[in-house]
Amino acid sequence: MGTIQIMQILVTGGAGFIGGHLAQRFAADGHDVVVLDNRDPFYDLDIKQHNVDAGQEAARNSDGSYEFIEGDVRDAELVTDLVADADYVYHQAAQAGVRPSVKNPRKYDEVNVNGTLNLLDACRDEGIERFVMASSSSVYGKPQYLPYDEQHPTTPVSPYGASKLAAERYACAYSEVYDLSTVALRYFTVYGPRMRPNMAISNFVSRCHNGEPPVIYGDGTQTRDFTYIEDVIDANMTLLHEDAADGKAVNIGSTDNIEIKTLATEIRDQIDPDLDLVYEERHDADAEHTHAATDRAEELLGYDPDHTIREGVAKFIDWYRDNRDWYEPLVRQS
Template sequence: MKHVITGGAGFIGSNLAEELMNQDEKVVVIDNLSTGSISNLKPFLDKIEFIEGSILDLELLNKIIEKGDIIYHQAAIPSVIRSVKNPIKSSEVNIQGTLNVLLSARENNADRVIFASSSSVYGDSKTLPKVETMLTNPKSPYALTKLTGEYYMKLFYELYGLKTFTLRYFNVFGPKQNPNTQYSAVIPKFIRIFQNREKPVIYGDGKQTRDFSYITNVVQANILCSKINEGYGEIFNVACGQRYSLNELIEQLNKIFNKKIEPIYKEDRQGDVKHSLADISKIKKTLNYEVKTDFFEGLTQLVKLMEKL
Protein backbone atom coordinates (compact mmCIF):
# COMPACT_ATOMS: atom_id res chain seq x y z
CA MET A 1 0.00 0.00 0.00
CA LYS A 2 1.22 3.47 -0.87
CA HIS A 3 0.03 7.06 -0.63
CA VAL A 4 -0.51 8.61 -4.07
CA ILE A 5 -0.78 12.40 -4.19
CA THR A 6 -1.99 13.98 -7.42
CA GLY A 7 -0.77 17.55 -7.68
CA GLY A 8 1.81 16.66 -5.07
CA ALA A 9 4.30 19.31 -6.20
CA GLY A 10 1.80 22.06 -5.45
CA PHE A 11 1.37 23.99 -2.24
CA ILE A 12 -0.97 21.67 -0.34
CA GLY A 13 0.19 18.45 -1.98
CA SER A 14 3.86 19.01 -1.18
CA ASN A 15 3.13 19.81 2.47
CA LEU A 16 1.05 16.63 2.66
CA ALA A 17 3.81 14.62 0.99
CA GLU A 18 6.36 15.91 3.49
CA GLU A 19 4.22 14.99 6.48
CA LEU A 20 3.52 11.48 5.15
CA MET A 21 7.23 11.03 4.43
CA ASN A 22 7.98 12.10 8.02
CA GLN A 23 5.59 9.36 9.15
CA ASP A 24 7.67 6.82 7.17
CA GLU A 25 4.93 6.18 4.63
CA LYS A 26 5.59 5.22 1.01
CA VAL A 27 4.70 8.30 -1.02
CA VAL A 28 4.23 8.67 -4.78
CA VAL A 29 3.66 12.13 -6.25
CA ILE A 30 2.22 12.73 -9.71
CA ASP A 31 2.33 16.27 -11.06
CA ASN A 32 2.74 17.81 -14.51
CA LEU A 33 4.37 20.90 -12.95
CA SER A 34 2.01 23.28 -14.75
CA THR A 35 1.34 25.12 -11.49
CA GLY A 36 3.35 23.03 -9.01
CA SER A 37 7.12 23.20 -8.60
CA ILE A 38 9.71 20.49 -8.09
CA SER A 39 11.44 22.86 -5.64
CA ASN A 40 8.58 22.20 -3.19
CA LEU A 41 9.71 18.56 -3.03
CA LYS A 42 13.46 19.11 -3.28
CA PRO A 43 14.32 18.77 0.45
CA PHE A 44 12.93 15.21 0.52
CA LEU A 45 12.81 14.21 -3.15
CA ASP A 46 15.15 11.26 -2.57
CA LYS A 47 12.70 9.80 -0.02
CA ILE A 48 9.61 9.75 -2.25
CA GLU A 49 8.80 8.72 -5.81
CA PHE A 50 8.06 11.58 -8.19
CA ILE A 51 6.35 11.02 -11.53
CA GLU A 52 5.96 13.91 -13.94
CA GLY A 53 2.63 13.44 -15.66
CA SER A 54 -0.96 14.55 -15.96
CA ILE A 55 -4.20 13.27 -14.44
CA LEU A 56 -5.62 13.55 -17.96
CA ASP A 57 -3.43 10.55 -18.83
CA LEU A 58 -5.61 7.65 -17.70
CA GLU A 59 -3.09 5.08 -18.92
CA LEU A 60 -0.41 6.61 -16.69
CA LEU A 61 -2.75 6.63 -13.69
CA ASN A 62 -3.47 2.94 -14.23
CA LYS A 63 0.26 2.22 -14.12
CA ILE A 64 0.67 4.08 -10.83
CA ILE A 65 -2.44 3.20 -8.81
CA GLU A 66 -2.55 -0.28 -7.25
CA LYS A 67 -4.72 -2.32 -4.91
CA GLY A 68 -5.02 -0.80 -1.45
CA ASP A 69 -3.55 2.58 -2.38
CA ILE A 70 -4.74 5.75 -0.67
CA ILE A 71 -5.18 8.58 -3.16
CA TYR A 72 -5.11 12.24 -2.18
CA HIS A 73 -6.52 14.06 -5.18
CA GLN A 74 -5.08 17.57 -4.92
CA ALA A 75 -4.40 18.17 -8.62
CA ALA A 76 -6.40 20.95 -10.27
CA ILE A 77 -6.07 24.22 -12.08
CA PRO A 78 -6.53 26.47 -9.05
CA SER A 79 -7.83 30.03 -8.80
CA VAL A 80 -11.19 31.62 -9.45
CA ILE A 81 -9.56 34.25 -11.69
CA ARG A 82 -7.87 31.63 -13.88
CA SER A 83 -11.15 29.80 -14.38
CA VAL A 84 -13.00 32.97 -15.39
CA LYS A 85 -10.32 33.63 -18.02
CA ASN A 86 -10.17 30.03 -19.27
CA PRO A 87 -13.22 27.97 -18.24
CA ILE A 88 -12.55 25.26 -20.83
CA LYS A 89 -9.13 24.36 -19.43
CA SER A 90 -10.43 24.45 -15.85
CA SER A 91 -13.24 22.10 -16.81
CA GLU A 92 -10.94 19.71 -18.66
CA VAL A 93 -8.45 19.28 -15.82
CA ASN A 94 -10.72 19.65 -12.80
CA ILE A 95 -13.62 17.53 -14.06
CA GLN A 96 -12.18 15.04 -16.57
CA GLY A 97 -9.01 14.72 -14.50
CA THR A 98 -11.02 13.96 -11.36
CA LEU A 99 -13.10 11.39 -13.23
CA ASN A 100 -9.89 9.74 -14.46
CA VAL A 101 -8.58 9.47 -10.90
CA LEU A 102 -11.83 7.84 -9.77
CA LEU A 103 -11.94 5.46 -12.74
CA SER A 104 -8.36 4.35 -12.11
CA ALA A 105 -8.98 3.96 -8.37
CA ARG A 106 -12.02 1.77 -9.04
CA GLU A 107 -10.33 -0.25 -11.78
CA ASN A 108 -7.27 -0.98 -9.65
CA ASN A 109 -9.05 -1.53 -6.32
CA ALA A 110 -7.54 1.44 -4.50
CA ASP A 111 -8.56 1.71 -0.87
CA ARG A 112 -9.95 5.26 -1.01
CA VAL A 113 -9.87 8.67 -2.70
CA ILE A 114 -9.68 11.90 -0.69
CA PHE A 115 -10.76 14.87 -2.79
CA ALA A 116 -9.65 18.47 -2.38
CA SER A 117 -12.70 20.65 -2.91
CA SER A 118 -13.27 24.30 -2.08
CA SER A 119 -15.46 26.55 0.02
CA SER A 120 -16.15 28.46 -3.21
CA VAL A 121 -18.93 25.94 -3.96
CA TYR A 122 -21.09 27.74 -1.38
CA GLY A 123 -21.12 30.93 -3.44
CA ASP A 124 -21.95 34.24 -1.83
CA SER A 125 -24.89 33.24 0.35
CA LYS A 126 -25.22 35.61 3.30
CA THR A 127 -25.91 32.68 5.62
CA LEU A 128 -23.00 32.09 8.01
CA PRO A 129 -21.42 29.83 9.02
CA LYS A 130 -21.33 27.56 5.98
CA VAL A 131 -22.67 24.10 6.82
CA GLU A 132 -22.07 21.10 4.56
CA THR A 133 -25.83 20.57 4.11
CA MET A 134 -26.41 24.08 2.71
CA LEU A 135 -27.45 24.61 -0.88
CA THR A 136 -24.44 25.26 -3.10
CA ASN A 137 -24.30 28.16 -5.53
CA PRO A 138 -21.03 28.32 -7.52
CA LYS A 139 -20.13 31.79 -8.76
CA SER A 140 -17.16 30.85 -10.95
CA PRO A 141 -16.16 28.06 -13.35
CA TYR A 142 -13.60 26.92 -10.76
CA ALA A 143 -16.28 26.51 -8.08
CA LEU A 144 -18.49 24.66 -10.53
CA THR A 145 -15.72 22.20 -11.40
CA LYS A 146 -15.14 21.49 -7.71
CA LEU A 147 -18.84 20.92 -7.09
CA THR A 148 -18.94 18.51 -10.03
CA GLY A 149 -16.01 16.65 -8.48
CA GLU A 150 -17.92 16.39 -5.21
CA TYR A 151 -20.87 14.79 -6.97
CA TYR A 152 -18.56 12.31 -8.67
CA MET A 153 -17.06 11.37 -5.29
CA LYS A 154 -20.49 10.69 -3.84
CA LEU A 155 -21.60 8.81 -6.95
CA PHE A 156 -18.58 6.50 -7.03
CA TYR A 157 -19.12 5.56 -3.40
CA GLU A 158 -22.85 4.92 -3.84
CA LEU A 159 -22.57 3.23 -7.24
CA TYR A 160 -19.30 1.30 -6.99
CA GLY A 161 -18.52 1.17 -3.27
CA LEU A 162 -15.28 3.13 -3.68
CA LYS A 163 -14.47 4.85 -0.38
CA THR A 164 -14.37 8.60 -0.98
CA PHE A 165 -14.06 11.73 1.13
CA THR A 166 -14.54 15.34 0.08
CA LEU A 167 -12.73 18.10 1.95
CA ARG A 168 -13.93 21.65 1.39
CA TYR A 169 -10.88 23.83 2.00
CA PHE A 170 -11.36 27.37 3.29
CA ASN A 171 -8.59 29.82 2.29
CA VAL A 172 -5.54 27.72 3.09
CA PHE A 173 -2.19 29.45 3.62
CA GLY A 174 1.30 28.39 4.58
CA PRO A 175 4.82 27.60 3.35
CA LYS A 176 5.46 26.61 -0.29
CA GLN A 177 2.69 28.89 -1.50
CA ASN A 178 3.93 31.03 -4.40
CA PRO A 179 3.54 34.74 -3.52
CA ASN A 180 4.73 36.10 -6.85
CA THR A 181 1.98 35.55 -9.45
CA GLN A 182 -1.26 37.37 -10.22
CA TYR A 183 -3.08 34.23 -9.04
CA SER A 184 -1.31 34.01 -5.68
CA ALA A 185 -3.35 33.66 -2.49
CA VAL A 186 -3.77 36.87 -0.54
CA ILE A 187 -1.71 36.07 2.58
CA PRO A 188 1.64 35.08 1.01
CA LYS A 189 1.21 37.87 -1.55
CA PHE A 190 0.64 40.48 1.17
CA ILE A 191 3.56 39.19 3.24
CA ARG A 192 5.89 39.54 0.25
CA ILE A 193 4.54 43.05 -0.42
CA PHE A 194 5.20 44.02 3.21
CA GLN A 195 8.71 42.59 2.94
CA ASN A 196 9.27 44.79 -0.12
CA ARG A 197 7.83 47.82 1.74
CA GLU A 198 5.13 48.28 -0.88
CA LYS A 199 1.38 48.86 -0.60
CA PRO A 200 -0.97 45.88 -0.96
CA VAL A 201 -3.99 46.16 -3.26
CA ILE A 202 -7.40 45.21 -1.85
CA TYR A 203 -10.27 44.64 -4.26
CA GLY A 204 -13.36 46.07 -2.56
CA ASP A 205 -13.56 47.84 0.79
CA GLY A 206 -11.44 45.33 2.73
CA LYS A 207 -14.38 44.33 4.88
CA GLN A 208 -14.74 41.00 3.09
CA THR A 209 -13.99 38.15 5.48
CA ARG A 210 -12.33 34.76 5.17
CA ASP A 211 -11.92 31.71 7.37
CA PHE A 212 -8.15 31.50 6.92
CA SER A 213 -6.71 28.07 7.70
CA TYR A 214 -3.02 27.26 8.16
CA ILE A 215 -1.68 24.34 6.15
CA THR A 216 -1.15 22.07 9.18
CA ASN A 217 -4.92 21.90 9.65
CA VAL A 218 -5.49 20.78 6.07
CA VAL A 219 -2.73 18.17 6.17
CA GLN A 220 -4.22 16.80 9.39
CA ALA A 221 -7.68 16.51 7.80
CA ASN A 222 -6.32 14.54 4.84
CA ILE A 223 -4.41 12.11 7.05
CA LEU A 224 -7.44 11.59 9.30
CA CYS A 225 -9.46 10.64 6.21
CA SER A 226 -6.81 8.08 5.28
CA LYS A 227 -7.32 6.18 8.54
CA ILE A 228 -11.01 6.41 9.44
CA ASN A 229 -13.55 3.66 8.74
CA GLU A 230 -16.66 5.82 8.51
CA GLY A 231 -17.84 8.94 6.70
CA TYR A 232 -17.48 7.46 3.21
CA GLY A 233 -19.04 9.58 0.47
CA GLU A 234 -19.31 12.50 2.89
CA ILE A 235 -18.28 16.16 2.65
CA PHE A 236 -16.32 17.95 5.39
CA ASN A 237 -15.46 21.62 5.85
CA VAL A 238 -11.78 22.15 6.68
CA ALA A 239 -11.09 25.45 8.42
CA CYS A 240 -10.68 27.11 11.82
CA GLY A 241 -14.25 28.28 12.38
CA GLN A 242 -13.16 31.93 12.75
CA ARG A 243 -13.23 34.74 10.19
CA TYR A 244 -11.10 37.81 9.66
CA SER A 245 -11.41 40.70 7.21
CA LEU A 246 -8.68 41.75 4.80
CA ASN A 247 -8.44 45.00 6.75
CA GLU A 248 -7.75 42.94 9.89
CA LEU A 249 -5.12 40.99 7.96
CA ILE A 250 -3.38 44.26 7.04
CA GLU A 251 -3.61 45.42 10.66
CA GLN A 252 -2.03 42.19 11.90
CA LEU A 253 0.78 42.35 9.33
CA ASN A 254 1.51 45.94 10.36
CA LYS A 255 1.89 44.69 13.95
CA ILE A 256 4.19 41.81 12.96
CA PHE A 257 6.36 44.00 10.70
CA ASN A 258 6.09 47.02 13.01
CA LYS A 259 4.95 49.20 10.11
CA LYS A 260 2.04 51.49 9.21
CA ILE A 261 1.36 50.54 5.60
CA GLU A 262 -1.98 51.61 4.12
CA PRO A 263 -3.52 49.43 1.38
CA ILE A 264 -4.73 50.62 -2.02
CA TYR A 265 -8.43 49.92 -2.57
CA LYS A 266 -9.76 49.00 -6.03
CA GLU A 267 -13.04 47.74 -7.50
CA ASP A 268 -14.35 44.28 -6.57
CA ARG A 269 -13.21 41.37 -8.74
CA GLN A 270 -15.70 39.27 -10.67
CA GLY A 271 -16.43 35.91 -9.03
CA ASP A 272 -15.05 36.80 -5.59
CA VAL A 273 -17.14 35.85 -2.55
CA LYS A 274 -17.86 38.56 0.06
CA HIS A 275 -17.87 36.56 3.31
CA SER A 276 -16.78 33.09 4.30
CA LEU A 277 -16.95 31.20 7.60
CA ALA A 278 -17.02 27.44 8.15
CA ASP A 279 -19.02 25.35 10.56
CA ILE A 280 -16.47 22.68 11.51
CA SER A 281 -18.60 20.69 13.94
CA LYS A 282 -19.05 17.78 11.50
CA ILE A 283 -15.34 17.20 10.87
CA LYS A 284 -14.64 17.49 14.60
CA LYS A 285 -17.26 14.89 15.44
CA THR A 286 -16.61 12.40 12.63
CA LEU A 287 -12.84 12.68 12.12
CA ASN A 288 -11.79 13.95 15.57
CA TYR A 289 -10.31 16.96 13.78
CA GLU A 290 -8.99 19.84 15.83
CA VAL A 291 -7.50 23.18 14.89
CA LYS A 292 -3.75 22.65 15.17
CA THR A 293 -2.70 26.18 14.27
CA ASP A 294 -4.92 29.25 14.51
CA PHE A 295 -4.84 32.25 12.18
CA PHE A 296 -2.54 34.48 14.27
CA GLU A 297 -0.04 31.72 15.03
CA GLY A 298 -0.02 30.58 11.40
CA LEU A 299 0.48 34.12 10.11
CA THR A 300 3.41 34.71 12.46
CA GLN A 301 4.99 31.37 11.49
CA LEU A 302 4.65 32.08 7.78
CA VAL A 303 6.21 35.54 8.07
CA LYS A 304 9.23 33.99 9.82
CA LEU A 305 9.52 31.25 7.19
CA MET A 306 9.25 33.70 4.28
CA GLU A 307 11.93 35.93 5.82
CA LYS A 308 14.38 33.05 5.30
CA LEU A 309 13.63 32.79 1.57
Protein backbone atom coordinates in the same frame (compact mmCIF):
# COMPACT_ATOMS: atom_id res chain seq x y z
CA MET B 1 4.04 0.96 21.06
CA GLY B 2 2.32 -0.12 17.83
CA THR B 3 4.18 0.06 14.52
CA ILE B 4 2.91 2.23 11.70
CA GLN B 5 1.60 0.24 8.77
CA ILE B 6 3.45 1.37 5.65
CA MET B 7 1.15 2.47 2.85
CA GLN B 8 1.61 3.17 -0.83
CA ILE B 9 0.13 6.59 -1.37
CA LEU B 10 -0.43 8.36 -4.67
CA VAL B 11 -0.55 12.14 -4.27
CA THR B 12 -1.72 13.95 -7.39
CA GLY B 13 -0.68 17.59 -7.58
CA GLY B 14 2.14 16.77 -5.17
CA ALA B 15 4.42 19.42 -6.65
CA GLY B 16 1.84 22.02 -5.63
CA PHE B 17 1.34 23.75 -2.31
CA ILE B 18 -1.03 21.44 -0.43
CA GLY B 19 -0.03 18.24 -2.25
CA GLY B 20 3.62 19.11 -1.59
CA HIS B 21 3.04 19.32 2.17
CA LEU B 22 0.96 16.15 2.11
CA ALA B 23 3.62 14.16 0.24
CA GLN B 24 6.28 15.52 2.59
CA ARG B 25 4.31 14.43 5.67
CA PHE B 26 3.55 10.97 4.28
CA ALA B 27 7.22 10.45 3.37
CA ALA B 28 8.35 11.74 6.80
CA ASP B 29 5.99 9.24 8.44
CA GLY B 30 7.68 6.42 6.53
CA HIS B 31 5.11 5.78 3.81
CA ASP B 32 5.91 5.10 0.16
CA VAL B 33 4.80 8.15 -1.78
CA VAL B 34 4.33 8.56 -5.52
CA VAL B 35 3.62 12.07 -6.74
CA LEU B 36 1.89 12.68 -10.06
CA ASP B 37 2.09 16.29 -11.24
CA ASN B 38 2.41 17.91 -14.65
CA ARG B 39 4.22 20.97 -13.24
CA ASP B 40 1.55 23.21 -14.65
CA PRO B 41 3.03 26.70 -15.19
CA PHE B 42 0.11 28.40 -13.39
CA TYR B 43 2.75 29.92 -11.11
CA ASP B 44 6.52 29.77 -10.94
CA LEU B 45 8.01 26.30 -11.22
CA ASP B 46 10.77 27.07 -8.71
CA ILE B 47 8.24 26.71 -5.90
CA LYS B 48 7.18 23.34 -7.26
CA GLN B 49 10.81 22.24 -7.26
CA HIS B 50 11.09 23.26 -3.60
CA ASN B 51 7.98 21.18 -2.88
CA VAL B 52 9.47 18.14 -4.60
CA ASP B 53 12.82 18.68 -2.84
CA ALA B 54 11.03 18.80 0.54
CA GLY B 55 9.34 15.46 -0.16
CA GLN B 56 12.58 13.83 -1.28
CA GLU B 57 14.40 15.10 1.78
CA ALA B 58 11.66 13.83 4.09
CA ALA B 59 12.01 10.37 2.53
CA ARG B 60 15.82 10.43 2.92
CA ASN B 61 15.40 11.17 6.64
CA SER B 62 12.87 8.41 7.23
CA ASP B 63 12.15 4.84 6.18
CA GLY B 64 9.77 6.19 3.57
CA SER B 65 10.25 6.60 -0.16
CA TYR B 66 9.35 9.33 -2.62
CA GLU B 67 8.99 9.11 -6.38
CA PHE B 68 8.08 12.00 -8.66
CA ILE B 69 6.26 11.24 -11.92
CA GLU B 70 5.79 14.12 -14.30
CA GLY B 71 2.44 13.46 -15.94
CA ASP B 72 -1.12 14.55 -16.35
CA VAL B 73 -4.30 13.41 -14.59
CA ARG B 74 -6.00 13.69 -17.99
CA ASP B 75 -3.83 10.75 -19.16
CA ALA B 76 -6.15 7.85 -18.23
CA GLU B 77 -3.60 5.15 -19.04
CA LEU B 78 -0.90 6.66 -16.84
CA VAL B 79 -3.40 7.25 -14.03
CA THR B 80 -4.56 3.61 -14.20
CA ASP B 81 -0.96 2.36 -14.01
CA LEU B 82 -0.17 4.50 -10.97
CA VAL B 83 -3.37 3.75 -9.09
CA ALA B 84 -2.76 0.01 -9.59
CA ASP B 85 0.15 0.21 -7.11
CA ALA B 86 -1.56 2.49 -4.58
CA ASP B 87 -3.41 1.79 -1.32
CA TYR B 88 -4.62 5.39 -1.00
CA VAL B 89 -5.07 8.21 -3.48
CA TYR B 90 -4.91 11.82 -2.28
CA HIS B 91 -6.09 13.86 -5.23
CA GLN B 92 -4.87 17.47 -4.98
CA ALA B 93 -4.11 18.16 -8.65
CA ALA B 94 -6.31 20.85 -10.10
CA GLN B 95 -6.40 23.86 -12.22
CA ALA B 96 -6.70 26.26 -9.28
CA GLY B 97 -7.74 29.90 -9.08
CA VAL B 98 -11.16 31.52 -9.27
CA ARG B 99 -10.31 34.52 -11.47
CA PRO B 100 -8.41 32.66 -14.24
CA SER B 101 -11.26 30.15 -14.50
CA VAL B 102 -13.46 32.94 -15.85
CA LYS B 103 -11.07 33.27 -18.79
CA ASN B 104 -10.70 29.58 -19.59
CA PRO B 105 -13.57 27.51 -18.13
CA ARG B 106 -13.11 24.54 -20.45
CA LYS B 107 -9.62 23.79 -19.16
CA TYR B 108 -11.03 23.70 -15.62
CA ASP B 109 -13.57 21.13 -16.74
CA GLU B 110 -10.95 18.98 -18.50
CA VAL B 111 -8.52 18.90 -15.58
CA ASN B 112 -10.75 19.17 -12.53
CA VAL B 113 -13.68 17.05 -13.69
CA ASN B 114 -12.33 14.64 -16.30
CA GLY B 115 -9.01 14.26 -14.48
CA THR B 116 -10.92 13.33 -11.31
CA LEU B 117 -13.06 10.85 -13.25
CA ASN B 118 -9.93 9.14 -14.59
CA LEU B 119 -8.75 8.67 -11.02
CA LEU B 120 -12.14 7.52 -9.75
CA ASP B 121 -12.46 4.92 -12.51
CA ALA B 122 -9.00 3.58 -11.73
CA CYS B 123 -9.66 3.56 -7.96
CA ARG B 124 -12.91 1.65 -8.47
CA ASP B 125 -11.27 -0.89 -10.78
CA GLU B 126 -8.24 -1.39 -8.53
CA GLY B 127 -10.20 -1.53 -5.27
CA ILE B 128 -8.05 0.96 -3.35
CA GLU B 129 -8.56 1.70 0.35
CA ARG B 130 -9.67 5.32 0.02
CA PHE B 131 -9.85 8.22 -2.44
CA VAL B 132 -9.48 11.60 -0.73
CA MET B 133 -9.93 14.69 -2.86
CA ALA B 134 -9.40 18.41 -2.40
CA SER B 135 -12.60 20.31 -2.86
CA SER B 136 -13.21 23.95 -2.08
CA SER B 137 -15.36 26.48 -0.27
CA SER B 138 -16.02 27.83 -3.80
CA VAL B 139 -18.68 25.13 -4.25
CA TYR B 140 -21.08 27.11 -2.03
CA GLY B 141 -21.35 30.37 -3.99
CA LYS B 142 -23.35 33.23 -2.54
CA PRO B 143 -24.16 32.55 1.11
CA GLN B 144 -27.80 32.09 2.10
CA TYR B 145 -26.56 31.90 5.69
CA LEU B 146 -23.20 31.75 7.42
CA PRO B 147 -21.21 29.87 8.45
CA TYR B 148 -21.64 27.43 5.58
CA ASP B 149 -22.42 23.97 6.80
CA GLU B 150 -22.36 21.05 4.37
CA GLN B 151 -26.16 21.25 3.94
CA HIS B 152 -25.88 24.78 2.56
CA PRO B 153 -27.04 24.97 -1.12
CA THR B 154 -24.19 24.62 -3.61
CA THR B 155 -24.50 27.31 -6.27
CA PRO B 156 -20.94 28.16 -7.35
CA VAL B 157 -20.41 31.55 -8.97
CA SER B 158 -17.22 30.68 -10.91
CA PRO B 159 -16.26 27.97 -13.41
CA TYR B 160 -13.62 26.89 -10.88
CA GLY B 161 -16.26 26.36 -8.19
CA ALA B 162 -18.52 24.56 -10.66
CA SER B 163 -15.70 22.19 -11.65
CA LYS B 164 -14.84 21.39 -8.02
CA LEU B 165 -18.50 20.72 -7.26
CA ALA B 166 -18.88 18.39 -10.24
CA ALA B 167 -15.72 16.53 -9.22
CA GLU B 168 -16.78 16.03 -5.63
CA ARG B 169 -20.29 14.98 -6.65
CA TYR B 170 -18.72 12.27 -8.82
CA ALA B 171 -16.59 11.16 -5.87
CA CYS B 172 -19.66 10.90 -3.63
CA ALA B 173 -21.63 9.11 -6.37
CA TYR B 174 -18.82 6.56 -6.84
CA SER B 175 -18.97 5.87 -3.12
CA GLU B 176 -22.71 5.25 -3.39
CA VAL B 177 -22.87 3.12 -6.53
CA TYR B 178 -19.49 1.34 -6.52
CA ASP B 179 -18.90 1.15 -2.77
CA LEU B 180 -15.61 2.98 -3.20
CA SER B 181 -14.45 4.83 -0.10
CA THR B 182 -14.26 8.51 -1.09
CA VAL B 183 -14.05 11.74 0.90
CA ALA B 184 -14.05 15.33 -0.39
CA LEU B 185 -12.44 17.89 1.89
CA ARG B 186 -13.74 21.40 1.21
CA TYR B 187 -10.76 23.61 1.98
CA PHE B 188 -11.22 27.23 3.01
CA THR B 189 -8.31 29.46 1.83
CA VAL B 190 -5.21 27.53 2.87
CA TYR B 191 -1.94 29.33 3.66
CA GLY B 192 1.53 28.61 4.96
CA PRO B 193 5.11 27.99 3.82
CA ARG B 194 5.56 27.59 0.03
CA MET B 195 2.02 28.81 -0.59
CA ARG B 196 1.05 29.91 -4.07
CA PRO B 197 2.74 33.27 -4.59
CA ASN B 198 -0.34 34.97 -5.98
CA MET B 199 -2.43 34.80 -2.82
CA ALA B 200 -3.39 37.60 -0.43
CA ILE B 201 -1.20 36.56 2.52
CA SER B 202 2.00 36.12 0.49
CA ASN B 203 1.37 39.44 -1.26
CA PHE B 204 0.70 41.33 1.97
CA VAL B 205 3.79 39.87 3.63
CA SER B 206 5.99 40.59 0.66
CA ARG B 207 4.81 44.16 0.22
CA CYS B 208 5.17 44.97 3.91
CA HIS B 209 8.73 43.60 3.89
CA ASN B 210 9.52 46.00 1.08
CA GLY B 211 8.01 49.05 2.75
CA GLU B 212 4.96 49.01 0.44
CA PRO B 213 1.37 49.16 1.71
CA PRO B 214 -0.70 45.97 1.32
CA VAL B 215 -3.26 46.26 -1.52
CA ILE B 216 -6.82 45.22 -0.70
CA TYR B 217 -9.34 44.56 -3.50
CA GLY B 218 -12.70 46.04 -2.51
CA ASP B 219 -13.40 47.68 0.84
CA GLY B 220 -11.69 44.94 2.84
CA THR B 221 -14.85 43.81 4.61
CA GLN B 222 -14.78 40.49 2.72
CA THR B 223 -14.31 37.71 5.25
CA ARG B 224 -12.33 34.49 4.98
CA ASP B 225 -11.45 31.45 7.03
CA PHE B 226 -7.70 31.38 6.48
CA THR B 227 -6.69 27.82 7.27
CA TYR B 228 -3.12 27.00 8.23
CA ILE B 229 -1.54 24.29 6.11
CA GLU B 230 -0.57 22.06 9.06
CA ASP B 231 -4.22 21.86 10.15
CA VAL B 232 -5.23 20.85 6.62
CA ILE B 233 -2.54 18.17 6.52
CA ASP B 234 -3.63 16.82 9.93
CA ALA B 235 -7.21 16.45 8.64
CA ASN B 236 -5.95 14.52 5.62
CA MET B 237 -3.78 12.25 7.79
CA THR B 238 -6.83 11.22 9.82
CA LEU B 239 -8.30 9.72 6.67
CA LEU B 240 -5.61 7.05 6.58
CA HIS B 241 -7.51 5.24 9.29
CA GLU B 242 -10.90 6.93 9.72
CA ASP B 243 -13.82 5.76 7.58
CA ALA B 244 -16.61 7.78 9.25
CA ALA B 245 -16.60 10.41 6.46
CA ASP B 246 -16.91 7.92 3.59
CA GLY B 247 -19.09 9.24 0.78
CA LYS B 248 -19.22 12.71 2.29
CA ALA B 249 -17.98 16.24 1.69
CA VAL B 250 -16.48 17.82 4.80
CA ASN B 251 -15.54 21.48 5.48
CA ILE B 252 -11.98 22.11 6.58
CA GLY B 253 -11.72 25.68 7.87
CA SER B 254 -10.02 27.66 10.58
CA THR B 255 -10.82 28.64 14.14
CA ASP B 256 -11.38 32.32 13.39
CA ASN B 257 -13.07 34.07 10.51
CA ILE B 258 -11.63 37.49 9.71
CA GLU B 259 -12.06 40.44 7.38
CA ILE B 260 -9.37 40.95 4.75
CA LYS B 261 -8.57 44.40 6.12
CA THR B 262 -8.05 42.88 9.60
CA LEU B 263 -5.69 40.32 8.09
CA ALA B 264 -3.79 43.05 6.25
CA THR B 265 -3.59 45.08 9.45
CA GLU B 266 -2.36 42.08 11.45
CA ILE B 267 0.41 41.42 8.91
CA ARG B 268 1.30 45.09 8.58
CA ASP B 269 1.52 45.41 12.38
CA GLN B 270 3.79 42.37 12.66
CA ILE B 271 6.17 43.66 9.94
CA ASP B 272 5.97 47.46 9.52
CA PRO B 273 3.30 49.25 11.61
CA ASP B 274 3.95 52.61 9.86
CA LEU B 275 2.49 51.47 6.55
CA ASP B 276 -0.99 52.44 5.31
CA LEU B 277 -3.45 50.09 3.62
CA VAL B 278 -4.34 50.68 -0.06
CA TYR B 279 -7.73 49.82 -1.62
CA GLU B 280 -8.37 48.88 -5.27
CA GLU B 281 -11.39 47.70 -7.25
CA ARG B 282 -12.87 44.35 -6.28
CA HIS B 283 -13.13 41.44 -8.76
CA ASP B 284 -16.66 40.07 -9.33
CA ALA B 285 -15.69 36.39 -9.27
CA ASP B 286 -14.25 36.69 -5.74
CA ALA B 287 -16.54 35.48 -2.97
CA GLU B 288 -17.73 38.17 -0.57
CA HIS B 289 -17.70 35.97 2.49
CA THR B 290 -16.56 32.46 3.23
CA HIS B 291 -16.90 30.97 6.66
CA ALA B 292 -16.87 27.29 7.52
CA ALA B 293 -18.92 25.43 10.07
CA THR B 294 -16.53 22.64 11.02
CA ASP B 295 -18.89 20.58 13.21
CA ARG B 296 -18.95 17.71 10.72
CA ALA B 297 -15.14 17.63 10.55
CA GLU B 298 -14.98 17.67 14.35
CA GLU B 299 -17.54 14.90 14.67
CA LEU B 300 -16.27 12.59 11.92
CA LEU B 301 -12.53 13.33 11.87
CA GLY B 302 -11.86 14.74 15.33
CA TYR B 303 -10.77 17.93 13.52
CA ASP B 304 -9.38 20.48 15.96
CA PRO B 305 -7.25 23.11 14.19
CA ASP B 306 -4.26 24.26 16.23
CA HIS B 307 -3.59 27.65 14.63
CA THR B 308 -5.33 30.97 15.14
CA ILE B 309 -4.73 33.46 12.32
CA ARG B 310 -2.21 35.31 14.47
CA GLU B 311 -0.22 32.13 15.16
CA GLY B 312 -0.37 30.96 11.55
CA VAL B 313 0.64 34.34 10.15
CA ALA B 314 3.53 34.56 12.64
CA LYS B 315 4.77 31.11 11.53
CA PHE B 316 4.44 32.11 7.88
CA ILE B 317 6.35 35.35 8.43
CA ASP B 318 9.18 33.40 10.16
CA TRP B 319 9.34 31.01 7.25
CA TYR B 320 9.21 33.90 4.76
CA ARG B 321 12.19 35.58 6.40
CA ASP B 322 14.21 32.33 6.25
CA ASN B 323 13.31 31.76 2.60
CA ARG B 324 13.09 35.32 1.34
CA ASP B 325 16.01 34.99 -1.11
CA TRP B 326 14.21 32.55 -3.40
CA TYR B 327 10.52 33.03 -2.50
CA GLU B 328 10.15 36.78 -2.53
CA PRO B 329 11.07 37.31 -6.22
CA LEU B 330 8.39 34.79 -7.15
CA VAL B 331 5.74 36.65 -5.16
CA ARG B 332 6.87 39.96 -6.66
CA GLN B 333 6.50 38.72 -10.22
CA SER B 334 3.15 36.95 -9.69
